Amino acid sequence: MKRLDGKVALITGGARGMGKSHARHFVAEGARVVIGDVLDERGAAVADKLGPDACRYVHHDVTSEDGWTAAIATAVEAFGKLDVLVNNAGILRHSTIADMPLADFREVLDVNLVGCWLGVKHAIAPMTEAGGGSIVNVSSIEGFVGAAGLSAYSASKFALRGLTKTAAQELGQYGIRVNSVHPGGVLTPMSVGAAQAFSHVDPEAFLKAQPIARFAESVEVSRLVAFLASDEASYATGAEFVVDGGLLSGPNY
Template identity: 70%
Template sequence: MGRLDGKVALITGGARGMGKAHARHFAAEGARVVIGDVLDDKGRAVADGIGADRCRFVHHDVTSEDDWAVAVDETIDAYGRIDVLVNNAGILRHAPVAAMDPAEFRQVVEVNLVGTWLGIRQVVPPMTAGGGGSIVNISSIEGFAGAAGLSAYSASKFGVRGLTRSAAQELGPAGIRVNSVHPGGVMTSMALAAAQTMTGVDGGGFLKSLPIARFAEPVEISRLVAFLASDEASYTTGAEFLADGGLLSGPGY
């Protein structure tokens, strides 16, 4: 018996990184999964690798209301219901405030924050009709502590915290739980690309300062997300979960 037996989940940004890990772990825990992404070939490859009986892929730009409607409709058409939404899709742009193009700032906020809001809005009716559900919003440690060069990313991830709490207040009476997960350093292509653009950062010193002195593997975040998606977290909503190796536990940040 898996932790997510009988659950149907829609996971955004499922073509790579943490989203791919979430999809694989959810399927291994018994869920049926639809993954959405703009990276069609990679997304289809992930779904094919999991298996047609457990996973489907849908092209999904999270900034598009129409794409959200299609993704939710296809999830219900494929599996009859939607129990879980994981708002995982996100982008990062690194630049000082004075040097950042306003269009880039808006793009980050549109994907990371507005996209999350659109997803919550879209799943409320079917989850309510189904008697409830779980929404897990992937934020970041940058939603707790800003960093130089990450103004857009930090602003969007701080916003996800507020959105999560407000949605939890609104949706609790409908049986819908809403929580946020805040990863620290995770071994994904996006994180590695970001590290290459950041100058003046002592990576070795950063790792040594952590109580758990390494980056996370994506599946380590997926296990936490799966718990929040499951009935084991039935009394948990409006909460924020750090998975950062202890980074924010002390003054070393």
């Protein structure tokens, strides 16, 4: 028996990067998956490759309540229920506070925080009807430490920790668990973009600062997300799970 047999999951930002990896891994573990994104060609290609019996794609702007209604309806109509929500969609804008336009700051908060809040809100009813469920909010190590040039991103990821804990308090009575995952350096398009923004940082020095001196493959995060989505994590809620190669454990002199 596979870890996610019988589960139906909605994964936001599933067209590329970690979201794509989560979708592939969930299907490999027996789940049926709906992936949402605004990158329609890429998202449809991921779903087509996984097959209609296992995966569907829906255009999904996470800042839109109508978008959430449509995405959850797709999961329920296609596969009969909703057991798992992975709030994975996120954006990054690199700029100092002095130089960042207010519109950019608000855009990051809208996608990374408000989008997750909407997901939690709209998942309550279908998960309760299904007898419970699991919500996994994908935060970041920047939800624990600040980084110059990432004020909006870090603020959104810090706030996601508070949202996760509050949701866990409110939704436990419905059998819904809510946890957050905090990746470090992962080989994704967003991480590459961030690395280019921090061109003054020596990648070798960055890696040497952590006990596991390499970047993560996306699937290494997906395995943790799948565990939290599964019944094996039945007593875990309101918790923070760091997957960062030990970077936050302290300086590696």
